[in-house]
Each structure stands twice: as structure tokens, then as C-alpha cells.
Amino acid sequence: MYSEKVIDHFTNPRNVGEIENADGVGEKVSSSCGDRMKVFLKVEDNIIKDIKFQTYGCGAAIASSSMMTELVVGKTIEEALVLTNDEVAEALDGLPAPKLHCSNLAADALHEAIKNYQANRG
Amino acid sequence: MKRIYMDNNATTAVRPAVLEAMLPYYREHFGNPSSLHWAGREVGSALDQARRQVADLLNCEPAEIIFTSCASESNNLAIKGTAEALQSRGNHIITTAVEHPSVLNPCKYLEKRGFEVTYLPVDGYGMFDLRQLEAAITERTILISVMWANNETGTVFPLQEIGAIARRHKVRLHTDAVQAIGRLPVDVQAAGIDLLAISGHKFGAPKGVGALYVRRGTKLTALIHGGHQELGRRAGTHNLPGIVGLGKACELAAAELETGSERLRTLRDRLEQGILAAIPECQVNGHPSQRLPNTLNLSFAYIEGEAVLLFLDMQGVAASSGSACMSDAFSQSHVISAMGIDPMMANSAIRFGLGPDNTEADVDHLLSILPPIVQKLRDMSPFYHERTPSRATVNS
Numbered sequence: 225m226y227s228e229k230v231i232d233h234f235t236n237p238r239n240v241g242e243i244e245n246a247d248g249v250g251e252k253v254s255s256s257c258g259d260r261m262k263v264f265l266k267v268e269d270n271i272i273k274d275i276k277f278q279t280y281g282c283g284a285a286i287a288s289s290s291m292m293t294e295l296v297v298g299k300t301i302e303e304a305l306v307l308t309n310d311e312v313a314e315a316l317d318g319l320p321a322p323k324l325h326c327s328n329l330a331a332d333a334l335h336e337a338i339k340n341y342q343a344n345r346g
Numbered sequence: 347m348k349r350i351y352m353d354n355n356a357t358t359a360v361r362p363a364v365l366e367a368m369l370p371y372y373r374e375h376f377g378n379p380s381s382l383h384w385a386g387r388e389v390g391s392a393l394d395q396a397r398r399q400v401a402d403l404l405n406c407e408p409a410e411i412i413f414t415s416c417a418s419e420s421n422n423l424a425i426k427g428t429a430e431a432l433q434s435r436g437n438h439i440i441t442t443a444v445e446h447p448s449v450l451n452p453c454k455y456l457e458k459r460g461f462e463v464t465y466l467p468v469d470g471y472g473m474f475d476l477r478q479l480e481a482a483i484t485e486r487t488i489l490i491s492v493m494w495a496n497n498e499t500g501t502v503f504p505l506q507e508i509g510a511i512a513r514r515h516k517v518r519l520h521t522d523a524v525q526a527i528g529r530l531p532v533d534v535q536a537a538g539i540d541l542l543a544i545s546g547h548k549f550g551a552p553k554g555v556g557a558l559y560v561r562r563g564t565k566l567t568a569l570i571h572g573g574h575q576e577l578g579r580r581a582g583t584h585n586l587p588g589i590v591g592l593g594k595a596c597e598l599a600a601a602e603l604e605t606g607s608e609r610l611r612t613l614r615d616r617l618e619q620g621i622l623a624a625i626p627e628c629q630v631n632g633h634p635s636q637r638l639p640n641t642l643n644l645s646f647a648y649i650e651g652e653a654v655l656l657f658l659d660m661q662g663v664a665a666s667s668g669s670a671c672m673s674d675a676f677s678q679s680h681v682i683s684a685m686g687i688d689p690m691m692a693n694s695a696i697r698f699g700l701g702p703d704n705t706e707a708d709v710d711h712l713l714s715i716l717p718p719i720v721q722k723l724r725d726m727s728p729f730y731h732e733r734t735p736s737r738a739t740v741n742s
Binding site (some may be wrong): 226231234235237240242251257258259260261262278280281282283285287292 | 549648649650654656657660689690693725726727728729731
């Protein structure tokens with residue numbers, strides 16, 4: 225039911241963990257199934273230098289978190305802000321239909337972290 | 347990679363002796379038992395023998411067995427067939443919140459047609475209160491339908507005591523005994539049961555065959571109308587190879603019940619104790635003692651069950667989820683929910699169902715791979731990193 229890319233990112237998730245003294249921290253909880261993603265950012269010169277995540281959820285939730293971090297590391301804040309949950313799912317070669325609405329929250333969590341970063345900068 | 351199947355509550359492999367008994371009925375003896383000619387006549391005795399083998403396991407008369415296509419059909423026939431046959435007498439059915447969908451959904455169907463259904467709640471062990479059952483009976487009650495053992499947690503209901511209550515109030519008793527067959531002694535006389543559903547593929551017979559025990563004199567309206575098979579109670583050409591397989595599996599279950607169950611219990615207990623010792627903050631879902639000998643349902647704090655199952659699958663171990671996250675993103679297991687289990691623990695419920703092919707080496711292999719899987723997922727979980735020391739001692 226999962227693509228090879230989902231299995232790869234689930235088995236060997238990239239950028240798991242947390243960043244001490246992160247420039248931005250954000251999280252998103254799925255109202256339907258309780259999946260929860262937390263994202264930590266290190267930003268330099270408007271570029272995402274480092275990103276880490278912690279996720280509570282199913283295989284799809286973990287894989288989409290991992291894929292999201294790969295998609296935005298090295299990107300500008302503006303580029304990261306336009307990333308959508310659907311693009312993360314596409315990069316994983318799709319997710320099973322029931323998972324699209326509950327476990328596909330990575331871009332939302334990222335945007336929360338960016339909001340927090342922007343608020344911290346004042 | 348070593349492949350280990352530990353989902354025997356979902357289905358089982360056909361046992362070699364069962365398959366061997368079935369094979370002649372595909373090519374050599376392919377006749378329709380309803381035919382008058384030689385081809386039909388020569389298979390009639392096989393049908394009779396299978397009926398006797400099923401009846402012997404359940405301690406009833408062969409004429410009290412109806413062959414069906416599966417336990418879902420048997421449960422539907424028992425519940426809807428009773429509702430229709432007894433509707434002049436009453437419209438109230440009592441069941442429990444933790445039944446299999448093939449009991450719950452016929453009940454819901456009947457509710458739309460004017461019947462009233464009481465769904466008895468369960469406690470944290472998945473057990474309901476017998477006093478509540480008795481109190482729910484009214485003069486309009488026509489059926490009590492309670493499972494013998496729960497498919498998700500293995501919790502075993504006290505059928506003898508339930509049977510005594512049903513008899514005292516002269517209410518018909520149906521039980522879905524799918525999970526109990528081959529794992530517990532099932533005696534319809536001792537328990538005072540009127541209707542009992544079984545499924546072949548849960549204990550070494552093939553898929554596509556089941557049976558319903560119907561106590562002599564129990565009025566039941568047929569679901570499938572057609573030919574005169576099964577005395578008009580269930581039309582349709584007999585699935586003879588399947589029925590022969592079901593009979594053989596019942597014979598084996600009767601012969602091996604005691605040793606087989608004890609063996610499963612020893613393996614299951616080894617698995618349970620090993621996991622509880624190696625993994626902090628995990629809990630067993632189900633009754634501590636009144637539980638199927640082969641079933642172990644567990645929850646691990648801070649992580650989701652589906653992720654555990656995926657990692658197990660990648661390492662060759664087939665187990666299943668109590669959380670419905672696998673198939674339906676929007677509903678949790680109705681059984682675990684009914685037990686009032688904390689939502690995070692409910693989300694991580696997974697079930698191991700041991701079977702006759704499992705060995706001590708399988709259990710030990712699982713014990714070596716499961717703790718690192720749980721730890722890997724916990725290391726990824728925000729809840730794990732935020733846990734408080736006081737919580738960390740709970741359940742451990």
C-alpha cells in the first residue's frame with residue numbers, strides 16, 4: 225500500500241531529532257487521527273540551514289516529515305512557505321487515500337515553525 | 347529473511363491433514379450430494395461424516411449443524427433469522443459493544459427496521475457485567491448475542507453463566523464462537539446455547555466454509571432461499587471440499603484441544619513476559635486470566651501501532667493492529683475504545699495471534715527485534731521527549 229519512497233523514508237528517516245536553541249519551532253496535530261509533527265529550524269541569511277523533526281504517527285506521517293525536511297533544507301524562507309502538503313505527498317510518489325487527510329501534515333508543521341521564526345525575529 | 351506468521355486470529359494456514367482430506371473431493375469425488383446418481387451418492391457419506399465431526403466437537407446432534415459459507419453468514423442467519431422468526435414475540439436484542447462487525451452490523455440493520463438493541467458496555471478488561479445483562483432483559487427480549495472470545499483482545503466471556511441467565515429468562519442465546527474453536531472447550535449443552543457460529547479458516551480449515559449450530563426446535567427464518575439443502579434452512583450447493591475440510595479440522599481440534607492450547611499458552615506467556623520485561627511503559631489489553639491462550643494485544647506509550655507493524659513486517663513478522671488506522675483513518679478499534687483505554691495507548695494497540703506453526707524460536711526472534719523497533723519509534727516521537735518522570739514509571 226505504500227510506495228518504495230515512503231518505505232525508504234519511513235525506514236531511514238532523514239533529520240530526526242531536535243535543534244537546541246532553534247530559530248523557529250512549530251507543530252501540527254491532526255484533528256482526525258492525533259498524528260503530531262514538531263519541526264525545529266535553524267535559519268541563516270533567510271536560508272534554512274538545518275531542520276529537524278519529531279513525529280508521532282503512522283508510517284505515512286513519519287515518511288512525509290522526513291521528505292519535507294529534504295525538500296526545504298537549503299531553501300529560502302519564501303520558497304519553504306509555498307511548499308504544500310500535496311507536494312510532499314507527490315515527492316513520496318503518493319500516499320494511500322485515507323492517509324492524505326490525516327497523516328500528511330508536514331508542510332503545515334513547517335509553516336508553523338516559520339511563523340514562530342518570524343515572530344521571534346520581531 | 348525468516349518469515350513468522352503471528353496473525354492467527356485473522357486467519358490460519360490450512361492444516362496438511364485437512365488439505366489431504368479435501369483433495370479427493372475436487373476431482374475424484376466431485377459429485378453434488380443432492381444428486382441421485384452414483385456421483386452424488388458417493389459423496390453423501392462425506393457430507394454426513396463432516397456434519398458428525400462438527401457436531402462431536404460442539405457436543406450436539408449432527409442434524410443441529412447448518413453448513414454456511416463463513417461465520418459472517420452464520421451470524422447473520424442467527425440474528426436476522428431469529429429476529430424475523432420471533433418478531434411476533436418481541437423486538438429487543440441484547441449484545442455487547444465489542445462484538446465482531448458481523449454481529450454489530452446485522453443488529454444495526456435491524457434497528458433501522460424497528461428492533462431495539464442494547465449494547466452492553468465493557469470494563470477495562472473488555473468484560474461486561476452479568477448483572478447488567480440480566481437487568482437489560484425485558485419481556486420483549488428475543489435474543490442475547492455475545493461472543494465466546496473477543497477477536498482483538500482474546501477476552502473470554504463466561505458463556506456458562508450467560509447461558510444460565512438466558513435459560514432463567516427463557517431468552518434465546520446466540521454466540522459467535524469463531525475465536526474459541528480449537529482454543530477453548532466449546533460445549534453447547536453445558537453452556538445452554540441455542541445458536542453458535544464457527545468459521546473454518548480460523549482453525550486450520552479453508553476459507554469459504556463455516557457452520558451454525560441450531561438447537562433442535564429453534565425457529566429460524568432462512569436468509570438464502572433456493573434448493574432444499576440443509577433442510578431448507580440454507581439453500582445452495584454444498585461446498586463439499588470445504589465442508590470435508592471443516593469436519594477434519596473439527597476432528598483435529600477435538601483431539602488436540604488440551605495439548606494444543608497448553609502449548610499456545612506457554613508460548614504466548616513467554617512472549618508476553620518477555621515484552622513486558624524488555625519494554626517499559628507498555629500494557630496488555632484484555633483480561634489477565636480470562637483470555638484466549640494464543641492472543642496477546644499490547645499497547646506501547648508514545649508511538650502508533652501501524653508504525654510498529656510496518657517495521658515488524660519489513661523484518662518478516664506478520665501481526666496486526668488493534669487501531670483501525672491501517673484501513674480507515676477516522677475510526678479507532680471499537681473494542682479498544684469500548685474498554686476506555688487512553689487514546690494514545692489505543693492508537694498503539696497491536697495483536698499477536700499465535701498458532702500451531704509458531705515455535706519458541708519464533709517467540710525469541712520476535713523478542714529480539716521488537717524492543718529496538720519500539721525504541722526507534724519512541725526516539726522519533728515528540729511525546730517521548732516530553733514525557734515526565736512520573737509518567738515514565740506508570741505501567742512499566
